[in-house]
Amino acid sequence: xxxxxxxxxxxxxxxxxxxxxxxxxxxxxxxxxxxxxxxxxxxxxxxxxxxxxxxxxxxxxxxxxxxxxxxxxxxxxxxxxxxxxxxxxxxxxxxxxxxxxxxxxxxxxxxxxxxxxxxxxxxxxxxxxxxxxxxxxxxxxxxxxxxxxxxxxxxxxxxxxxxxxxxxxxxxxxxxxxxxxxxxxxxxxxxxxxxxxxxxxxxxxxxxxxxxxxxxxxxxxxxxxxxxxxxxxxxxxxxxxxxxxxxxxxxxxxxxxxxxxxxxxxxxxxxxxxxxxxxxxxxxxxxxxxxxxxxxxxxxxxxxxxxxxxxxxxxxxxxxxxxxx
Amino acid sequence: xxxxxxxxxxxxxxxxxxxxxxxxxxxxxxxxxxxxxxxxxxxxxxxxxxxxxxxxxxxxxxxxxxxxxxxxxxxxxxxxxxxxxxxxxxxxxxxxxxxxxxxxxxxxxxxxxxxxxxxxxxxxxxxxxxxxxxxxxxxxxxxxxxxxxxxxxxxxxxxxxxxxxxxxxxxxxxxxxxxxxxxxxxxxxxxxxxxxxxxxxxxxxxxxxxxxxxxxxxxxxxxxxxxxxxxxxxxxxxxxxxxxxxxxxxxxxxxxxxxxxxxxxxxxxxxxxxxxxxxxxxxxxxxxxxxxx
Amino acid sequence: xxxxxxxxxxxxxxxxxxxxxxxxxxxxxxxxxxxxxxxxxxxxxxxxxxxxxxxxxxxxxxxxxxxxxxxxxxxxxxxxxxxxxxxxxxxxxxxxxxxxxxxxxxxxxxxxxxxxxxxxxxxxxxxxxxxxxxxxxxxxxxxxxxxxxxxxxxxxxxxxxxxxxxxxxxxxxxxxxxxxxxxxxxxxxxxxxxxxxxxxxxxxxxxxxxxxxxxxxxxxxxxxxxxxxxxxxxxxxxxxxxxxxxxxxxxxxxxxxxxxxxxxxxxxxxxxxxxxxxxxxxxxxxxxxxxxxxxxxxxxxxxxxxxxxxxxxxxxxxxxxxxxxx
Numbered sequence: 025x026x027x028x029x030x031x032x033x034x035x036x037x038x039x040x041x042x043x044x045x046x047x048x049x050x051x052x053x054x055x056x057x058x059x060x061x062x063x064x065x066x067x068x069x070x071x072x073x074x075x076x077x078x079x080x081x082x083x084x085x086x087x088x089x090x091x092x093x094x095x096x097x098x099x100x101x102x103x104x105x106x107x108x109x110x111x112x113x114x115x116x117x118x119x120x121x122x123x124x125x126x127x128x129x130x131x132x133x134x135x136x137x138x139x140x141x142x143x144x145x146x147x148x149x150x151x152x153x154x155x156x157x158x159x160x161x162x163x164x165x166x167x168x169x170x171x172x173x174x175x176x177x178x179x180x181x182x183x184x185x186x187x188x189x190x191x192x193x194x195x196x197x198x199x200x201x202x203x204x205x206x207x208x209x210x211x212x213x214x215x216x217x218x219x220x221x222x223x224x225x226x227x228x229x230x231x232x233x234x235x236x237x238x239x240x241x242x243x244x245x246x247x248x249x250x251x252x253x254x255x256x257x258x259x260x261x262x263x264x265x266x267x268x269x270x271x272x273x274x275x276x277x278x279x280x281x282x283x284x285x286x287x288x289x290x291x292x293x294x295x296x297x298x299x300x301x302x303x304x305x306x307x308x309x310x311x312x313x314x315x316x317x318x319x320x321x322x323x324x325x326x327x328x329x330x331x332x333x334x335x336x337x338x339x340x341x342x343x344x345x346x347x348x349x
Numbered sequence: 350x351x352x353x354x355x356x357x358x359x360x361x362x363x364x365x366x367x368x369x370x371x372x373x374x375x376x377x378x379x380x381x382x383x384x385x386x387x388x389x390x391x392x393x394x395x396x397x398x399x400x401x402x403x404x405x406x407x408x409x410x411x412x413x414x415x416x417x418x419x420x421x422x423x424x425x426x427x428x429x430x431x432x433x434x435x436x437x438x439x440x441x442x443x444x445x446x447x448x449x450x451x452x453x454x455x456x457x458x459x460x461x462x463x464x465x466x467x468x469x470x471x472x473x474x475x476x477x478x479x480x481x482x483x484x485x486x487x488x489x490x491x492x493x494x495x496x497x498x499x500x501x502x503x504x505x506x507x508x509x510x511x512x513x514x515x516x517x518x519x520x521x522x523x524x525x526x527x528x529x530x531x532x533x534x535x536x537x538x539x540x541x542x543x544x545x546x547x548x549x550x551x552x553x554x555x556x557x558x559x560x561x562x563x564x565x566x567x568x569x570x571x572x573x574x575x576x577x578x579x580x581x582x583x584x585x586x587x588x589x590x591x592x593x594x595x596x597x598x599x600x601x602x603x604x605x606x607x608x609x610x611x612x613x614x615x616x617x618x619x620x621x622x623x624x625x626x627x628x629x630x631x632x633x634x635x636x637x638x639x640x641x642x
Numbered sequence: 643x644x645x646x647x648x649x650x651x652x653x654x655x656x657x658x659x660x661x662x663x664x665x666x667x668x669x670x671x672x673x674x675x676x677x678x679x680x681x682x683x684x685x686x687x688x689x690x691x692x693x694x695x696x697x698x699x700x701x702x703x704x705x706x707x708x709x710x711x712x713x714x715x716x717x718x719x720x721x722x723x724x725x726x727x728x729x730x731x732x733x734x735x736x737x738x739x740x741x742x743x744x745x746x747x748x749x750x751x752x753x754x755x756x757x758x759x760x761x762x763x764x765x766x767x768x769x770x771x772x773x774x775x776x777x778x779x780x781x782x783x784x785x786x787x788x789x790x791x792x793x794x795x796x797x798x799x800x801x802x803x804x805x806x807x808x809x810x811x812x813x814x815x816x817x818x819x820x821x822x823x824x825x826x827x828x829x830x831x832x833x834x835x836x837x838x839x840x841x842x843x844x845x846x847x848x849x850x851x852x853x854x855x856x857x858x859x860x861x862x863x864x865x866x867x868x869x870x871x872x873x874x875x876x877x878x879x880x881x882x883x884x885x886x887x888x889x890x891x892x893x894x895x896x897x898x899x900x901x902x903x904x905x906x907x908x909x910x911x912x913x914x915x916x917x918x919x920x921x922x923x924x925x926x927x928x929x930x931x932x933x934x935x936x937x938x939x940x941x942x943x944x945x946x947x948x949x950x951x952x953x954x955x956x957x958x959x960x961x962x963x964x965x966x967x968x
Contacts, residue, residue: 039481047493164623166573168580169596169615176608187604242744248700249739250759250810251732260758264749280486287488287577291600302581305496313496320489328484 032332036325043321044095047314048088095318101311105304110315114297118319119199120190121296124288125281127203127212128219133274136224140231145258147236155228162225167284171218171291178214186211188293215292219285223277230273234266241265268335275331279324363635373627380621384439391433392418401428407602410609423609425598431609434595435617441591442621445502446572449509454564456510457517458556462548464518465525476522479515487512491574495583505584509571520563524556558636565629569622576618592618645715646673647817647850648697648735653710655689655696664921666692666705668874674818674850674867679841681865681882682854683897685918689874690854694820697852698737699727715817733763736811740823742803746795752779752806753791759813778809782839801832808836815847822854837864858901862886870894873919873929876947880954890950890961892934928958936960 075081082090094100100110143155179187191211193200202208238244239262247261286298293299297316304312365371383390393400405420405428412420422431464475482490494508528534529552537547576593578584585591590598592614599610655667667689674680684690695701697712699719712719714734719727731737739745747755756775757768766774772791779787782805795803804824811819821840825833841864844851853865861868861882868885870878870893878891889895896914916933928934931941940959950956 039484042481160626161623164569164626165619166576166615166622168577168593169618172596172600172603172611172615176603176612180604180606180608242739242741243747245700246737246739246745246807247747249698249731249737251728251730251762252758253728253762256758256762261747261750265747268749276484280488283486283489283492286492287581290581301492301496302583305583317493317496321485324485324489 028336029333032329036329040322040325043325044092044318045088047317047321048091100315100318103304103309103312105307105309105312110311111319113300113312114315114319117295117297117300119201120294121282121285121289121298123201123203124212124215124219124294124296125278125285127216128281128285128288129223129274129278131216131220132223132227135220136227137231137270140228141235141258141263143228144232144235144239147232156232159225159228162221162228165221167218167222168287168291170221171215171288174214174218175291185214187214190295215288215294218291219281219288222284223274223281226273226277227270230270231266234269235262238262238265272331272335275327275334278331279327282323283320360635364631367631367634370627370631373624373631376620377624377628380439380617380624381443383436384443387433387436387440391430391436392421393430393433395429395433395437403428407607407610409607410613422613423607425595425610426602431595431613434590435592435614438590438592438595438614439617439621441502441585441589442572442575442593442618445506445509445575445585445591446568449506449571449575450513450564450568452506453510453513453567454517454560457514458521458553458560460514461518461521461556462525462552464522465529465552466544466548472522475518479518482515483519487570487574488577491578492583495578500583500586502585502589505575505578508578509575512574513567513571516563516567517560520559521556524559525552528552528555562629562633562636565625565632569625569629572618572625573622592621646675647715648852649673649711649713650693650697651711651713653693653696653712654708655692655701655705656708657705659704659922662922664705665874665924666921667696670710670871670874670876672867672869672876672879674852676817676848676850677844678867679844679851679853679865681861681868682852682871683856683858683861683868684871685856687918687921688871689921690871691822693871694737694822694852694854697820698731698735699724700731700737729763732759732816733814734816735818735820736814736816738804738807738811738819738821738824741827742800742807742824743827745807746803748795750794751791752793752795756791756806756810756813759810763814774813775809778813779806781812782806782809783835784809801828801836804828804832804836808840812843816849818850818852819844820852820854823856825860826855826857833860840864858886858897870897873924874921875929875957876955877930877957878955880951884951884954888962890954890956891930891958892936892960892962893930895962896933936962 098109098111102108103110103113106113139155143152146152147156175187178185189211190202191208192205193202193208194204195201196204202212244257244261247257252261282297285294285296286302288294289296289298290302297320301313301316303309304316364374388394395401405424406426408420408424408428410421410423410431412423418430420430420432422435424430425434460475460479464472490512491508494511495504498504498507534547534551537551575584575591576596579591579593580597582597585594587594595614596611596618599607599612599614603611650673651671653667653670654665657664657666670689670693672680682690682693692701692705696707697719699707699722701707707720710720714730717730719730722730746752753772753775756778757771760766760771760774761768776787776791779790784790784802784805790798795806798806804827807824825836828836837860840851840853843849853861855861865882868880868882869876870885870891872893878885878889878894885894886898889898893914896912899912900914902911914933919929919932926944927942928937928945931937934941938960945957945959947955947957950961
């Protein structure tokens, strides 16, 4: 088990190293780093000073090492727009994105698993077919367009929910969150539904396929032969088996939820990292772009690592296999 | 027993058994035709500024313009006919989706075949890159590239190629490895047939069915992703608006109740994606060798 | 003769598929007495497993029992509600499946899977249920049962898993155990051990046993009575000694003849020509007709069940001369 974790950890560090190299190559080698890292409005003398301060007159390899050292120290340059460290800007916006992503994932799981079970247990009933058609639609509809429809219907036409912003936040465990106040919750509902939709469809499909697969297995028949109630067979024997792939996918997809939050945040004016990156791209605030890319790559790697470890805890076969290896 | 049929005839016959798939195909054909003949069927050339009149802007569906033209789906902020905008937008959306998928298929196919045929270090290097890339969300990869490269139709296509190729590489390698292990390939190798012949005559044809299915689904995914990127303002430029950009242009007006500027291009986008997915779903069933008996 | 534990009367189980009705079990009748072992023999697809599932009330849709009675100690299982049937399963009838690798749930510990089987039928505390589970494991010859309770199925070998499955079947001391080819997937030595233990168990506890198999050599050493099934019907029935020594049905004869034996070393292996018929669209008359060397125009009609000798039943117009094998 520890050997497995260490191996995965090393792998992650390696991937992070490769990604840093790619981002570095993108910023320093393809583009002109002077344009990217120094405010274009600065004067000649300032630019010259900045070039030597940033080490842009040195060889590429040396520049990469400097970039790496500064990145490790958390220094990814100052935002042109806000004139504060880019990394600080990202970290300030992160809780909003995480809250949105968690709300969406929770919604997708709470609705997706029961609906998927239902569709899997009664695939030929009209409810089962309706659930499946809905999930196919959820896959086909582009997230941003659904977001627009939600705003059009619930904010503009019906006026039930706000169209934009995060609303008031409350402090919870040292972080500002929306979901604790009624008004904050009202702001959270539409973006969370919007972001959840695609994952909901995914979880429904996965749960349904897993359920149908499990129902054909001998262990389910054996469980019935033991005289277990239907609730116990489905709730324990089937559910516990399909939870392994479902939890893995939910975990792996969490990175994608954070990435797709870019779209939802832009539509609903949700002040998270995603809206920040789009705004930064539009005004060419490059240090923020670089910082965002590194932070999100780091997050995705971290999530993948965590999922692998949780997976090994969930599935006794993997756990034992690793312990013996 | 069926009478003798070419594989293509059989596939066509099987495909036709699903009415849903056929209607998807018909819808898709209509959409493609509308895109191809956009200049002929559009009531207006939306990019000829001489034809536009600011006085006609933001008219609801069914209104008539000052020049006597009927805006069946309304007009946008610059007095442009939405219907014409959609026809022209479809061209860009479909072109980006199809071109990026076609290129990505070629790249992925070559990489996958290389990995499977050469094996060893080449294989592990290519597959490691594929693994790493697939562990990142597609939108993130496109975003990274476009953030570094800037806007543009060509750049968007490039970003979508980079997003997609890894899927094909993995699929092709998987199928090719299974085929490579079979006896007829060993026989061909023993006969000292040139590697190119083995790869193209034996490995390639077996990799095609799964590739076609994935590529069809991916065209829809690429169109959706392009629309999303353009909606975010980092995809195609304003001079060549795709459906995603049309939707973005209408967003601000939507809050004041002028829904049609965003709504109708969105419908066109959804119909395109759904029709492709219907066709892809049926293709998957028809081309799946496990279901053919 | 004592009252039989189980009596199956004219059982029909059909599968209503899109292609048509598959008559998997047709007019099957037999009975098993307490402490006796009945061998249900046939090729794959002959309906022997579906017969077992029919008794358990576990036939998956689109299949269902369409006619017949299944009497367990006088109670008709076919007339029971699903809740009554649930309380019969695992308590009065237990079942053991073919592949021990697949029958235990891979993600649940052995103790969970045993305790739930007890508590589904008796309201006892977890502690008591656990003790009973431990004793059952010891009874089937698993050493260190206390530790083994905490293990997951994949930590056991195939033979050990089948013992666990048998232990689970024994937990509630059932009147009847249906064993569906439980030793086919195992090594010959382990197979022999398990056969011996099951035989002893049936004799000692008075549990009736239905042993479903395609392997005549297993039945020869194990069972008291034998039913030979072909294409959903029982074609021959009798005591093991009588049937195996002097088979009357050409199919039974062919089955016995195709078992390789040392006495015929060097000769080509014998087999029954042709393949088992499709049950989807069965031809009129005797289903074995196409593969039978004795068939003639009479076999166009379905032969009725006859009693040629006391204690034997047969479905054939042209039985083998009884001295054919002896």
